[in-house]
Amino acid sequence: MTRRPTIIDVAKQAGVSKSTVARVMSGGQHVSARVVELVESAAKEIGYQKNNLAVSMRSGRSGLIGIVVPDISNPFWAEVARGAQDAAASTNSSLLIFSSDWKSERERKHLQALVNTRVDGFVLNRISDSSDGRDLELLGAPSLLLGTTADLFPEKSSVGSDITQGVGVALDYLTAHGHELPKLILGSERRLARAKFITAVNEYYINRDVDPTRIPTEDGAYTVDGGRAAMARLLKTHAGGHLTIFAANDLMALGAILEARSQGLNCPRDVSVMGFDGIPAGEFCDPPLTTVGKPAKEIGRQSILSLQRLIDGDAAVAKLRLACELVERGSVLNLNPEIALAQTG
């Protein structure tokens, strides 16, 4: 394979100057129709392909956008990435996707790579709860934060789901179906996310004159096994009667259901479980998991759209919080006879 053709080759072939070719290739302003055609066919003939590297270098814009998420193989983040990708494609940029694996070491490395590649900007789910965000500015590219951790950086734009609203949706549903004060299964790893979640629950009840201080709480890793273990502990101190669980993510909720089943309890007859996330797996378990769905794809989309605005010089700081919505399936029992009546009637 020989050298790839450049505008110079096209110019020779078409018998014009390279600037003429350049003009044709970038829109064709101030060129006669005849020459446009001439150049275009010459280009096709010798198989010319525009070299974006050179374009980027001249223009200072690479058309590349970076996104760093904890793990692209995690369904939630995969969905976010998908949304981001669609948005990027709609503005003719390409997406460089990285997984930080929840390690700030890898995060730093990826960020470095992005900057070196001269991405026009990037979107990031920050791993470390610490750091003040000024290090991001030092990188010299516009950036935008993804998810809850963004609250730590007041002067940075961000996009995430509205946890408070999402918790409200779940609790409204539980209340309407006759459940009061569910027991909580929380994640222990990400301190800030954990705090946000529990604060939202507390505020919800305080606003309704219910004392939330007696809500039992168990921490687990954000995994199925973490959920199982937390559920096992919760079950040990459970007095009897219908048990209602609200888990901070779907995997832990799934774990709770599994653990209940293995202890001979039936969900939803004996135990009701409300999840939080909306992962696809929740649809296929038995019973299918009632949960709060986060707008993952939309988060991805909006983040890129906002980033584009940032890149285009719109300096306004915007903190977008997208609404979650209830996904009603079968893991929460209706304890409220009136509703049952209303529904059947």
Place this chain on the structure above:
Amino acid sequence: MTRRPTIIDVAKQAGVSKSTVARVMSGGQHVSARVVELVESAAKEIGYQKNNLAVSMRSGRSGLIGIVVPDISNPFWAEVARGAQDAAASTNSSLLIFSSDWKSERERKHLQALVNTRVDGFVLNRISDSSDGRDLELLGAPSLLLGTTADLFPEKSSVGSDITQGVGVALDYLTAHGHELPKLILGSERRLARAKFITAVNEYYINRDVDPTRIPTEDGAYTVDGGRAAMARLLKTHAGGHLTIFAANDLMALGAILEARSQGLNCPRDVSVMGFDGIPAGEFCDPPLTTVGKPAKEIGRQSILSLQRLIDGDAAVAKLRLACELVERGSVLNLNPEIALAQTG
């Protein structure tokens, strides 16, 4: 924010020539230790960041690699992408990920973008069963195919899972557990994948002197609903007795279980279901799905590694077929008392 510093700025700051700086930045061969230190501290001081665009342009290597998969939010492909990413990171390249959405139109568009970005090479799950692959060569960048469709292009390297072996693993397991001639739920969309699967099943039985022509077969979309529908049709003609299903992917297998349950049948008591894929959701359903796991992450890893070799000028065509492995869970009943004995004993 002012102009970003270049090696010239660093050179001024350090009081050396720009080529000296360049040498330091790219490994520091033939430079005195004193100067290296001088340059490095100067670089840090003014916040110099290497510009890969310029490097790429000179060197002809962008350090960028492309990957085009059908859908990054599909768990299987997400896992492939993850493996690819890890491999890319280990060779200091960055990955541009695109989703073709099973549309050859989008595939073409993404490929074009990749070429324009001057990726060093790319990896692709080809959508169209047609086309002879010569169009890929025209793009001028080394490429490698992902998955079964690769068989259509004899002169191209590829990486995928070994369907024949995977089918064998599943059928071995079914046979060993007393099941003979399962009914098949196949996908209708991708003709080639469908043909490969059914051929593998046929050959398996022919090699064992079993006549496979009487295997009932139903086609479905590669989705849960497709599986449900196919299962419903299968159930209609089912004479009675234990029913054994082998689905060409996990989603359809899940659908089959769901449909069986909704018709009052119990899995695995009345119906055994074997899946194919190994998606995470299969772990949480009830019963958890016994299936054949494809080495998704490894496919991603190996594809990038092979691509790197291609880029480095290794012209040998290699068709890598990675082994699948059985994931034994609970959706297949053991019909064979001897094994039950052997296991307990």
Place this chain on the structure above:
DNA sequence: CTGTTAGCGCCTTCAT
């Protein structure tokens, strides 16, 4: 060991 020089492919004034 270090500096000088000539591009990589393109866009963009500035002339014509």
Place this chain on the structure above:
DNA sequence: ATGAAGGCGCTAACAG
């Protein structure tokens, strides 16, 4: 409407 020339930031000979 078209051509000539300079330069984006860096690397790779070639000198010294």
